[in-house]
Amino acid sequence: MTSLINISNLTKQYGEKSAVDNVNLTVKAGQILGLVGPNGAGKTTCLQALLGLTDYQGEVDILGYNPKTQRTEMLNDVAYIADVAVLPKWMKVSQALEYMAGVHPNFNQSKAEEFLAKTNISQKSQIKQLSKGMIVQVHLALILAIDAKVLILDEPTLGLDILTRRQFYSHLLEDFYTQEKCIIVTTHQIEEIEHILTDVAFIQSGSIVLCEDTEHIKERFKLVSVNQESIEQAKQLKPIFSNSLMGLTTMLFDGVEQESLSRLGNITSPTLADIFVGVMTKETC
Numbered sequence: 179m180t181s182l183i184n185i186s187n188l189t190k191q192y193g194e195k196s197a198v199d200n201v202n203l204t205v206k207a208g209q210i211l212g213l214v215g216p217n218g219a220g221k222t223t224c225l226q227a228l229l230g231l232t233d234y235q236g237e238v239d240i241l242g243y244n245p246k247t248q249r250t251e252m253l254n255d256v257a258y259i260a261d262v263a264v265l266p267k268w269m270k271v272s273q274a275l276e277y278m279a280g281v282h283p284n285f286n287q288s289k290a291e292e293f294l295a296k297t298n299i300s301q302k303s304q305i306k307q308l309s310k311g312m313i314v315q316v317h318l319a320l321i322l323a324i325d326a327k328v329l330i331l332d333e334p335t336l337g338l339d340i341l342t343r344r345q346f347y348s349h350l351l352e353d354f355y356t357q358e359k360c361i362i363v364t365t366h367q368i369e370e371i372e373h374i375l376t377d378v379a380f381i382q383s384g385s386i387v388l389c390e391d392t393e394h395i396k397e398r399f400k401l402v403s404v405n406q407e408s409i410e411q412a413k414q415l416k417p418i419f420s421n422s423l424m425g426l427t428t429m430l431f432d433g434v435e436q437e438s439l440s441r442l443g444n445i446t447s448p449t450l451a452d453i454f455v456g457v458m459t460k461e462t463c
């Protein structure tokens with residue numbers, strides 16, 4: 179697989195504070211990487227650095243471009259959805275489409291029209307007549323209609339209802355994604371994107387604390403409903419997270435052999451959200 183994004187030693191300081199601290203990441207064609215972290219972890223700062231929207235230390239290469247010096251050329255092949263959709267309020271939706279067709283060489287207007295046809299948004303409406311969620315949808319239609327090799331999504335579905343969020347992700351897979359492209363997406367609703375991710379990177383206090391493909395991560399982490407009499411034995415295997423609720427103790431293990439765990443109780447595969455909570459809290463049990 180060809181590497182489309184290479185990030186080496188990416189660091190961003192705000193005064194004394196490191197918003198991003200020595201991040202190394204590679205994203206290859208065909209990968210959909212979820213960049214997941216708690217509030218203030220450095221996700222948006224990372225994405226802004228990739229897009230050349232903020233200065234940084236370290237090396238970033240996207241499709242051979244340097245975001246600091248080749249931003250304009252780079253944006254022909256890199257599309258971006260920010261967590262705040264701002265569109266000119268006086269414009270009609272149809273004018274926004276025409277504007278994009280005029281300025282972006284890789285914008286496919288009929289694709290955007292197809293996307294909007296699935297919503298209840300009229301192209302005759304002015305942006306100021308639309309609800310917040312509808313404006314987000316227009317924005318998504320404009321961006322997903324760009325034939326970009328790299329798509330960067332920062333909380334793309336913020337403000338959308340659950341039906342529209344699901345519609346967005348299926349549209350993303352069906353109409354945008356191909357094996358030649360890659361996507362980086364951040365969201366706090368990890369359970370909603372889990373099924374589309376090929377890879378996940380957890381970021382905490384500016385550092386990547388885990389980066390794995392989603393198949394491997396499910397093999398590595400195991401959730402066990404521990405029998406009451408096995409709790410002490412389970413603790414010896416150093417679970418990274420333990421939760422007791424109504425007499426039921428659940429523990430999350432990282433890299434412990436299935437055979438040892440099967441003596442403790444019932445083993446299940448954790449969701450990415452379970453793993454995220456475990457890795458972020460890393461309780462000493």
Ligand SMILES: Nc1ncnc2c1ncn2[C@@H]1O[C@H](COP(=O)(O)OP(=O)(O)OP(=O)(O)O)[C@@H](O)[C@H]1O
Nearest residue numbers: 192196197198215216217218219220221222223224
């Ligand atoms: N312009 C700025 N000036 C100073 N500090 C900033 C600035 N922008 C971000 N930060 C700090 O950098 C850190 C990372 O912020 P960032 O917005 O990247 O986090 P995030 O992971 O996207 O968070 P959230 O999930 O809340 O959107 C935070 O501590 C934040 O306070």
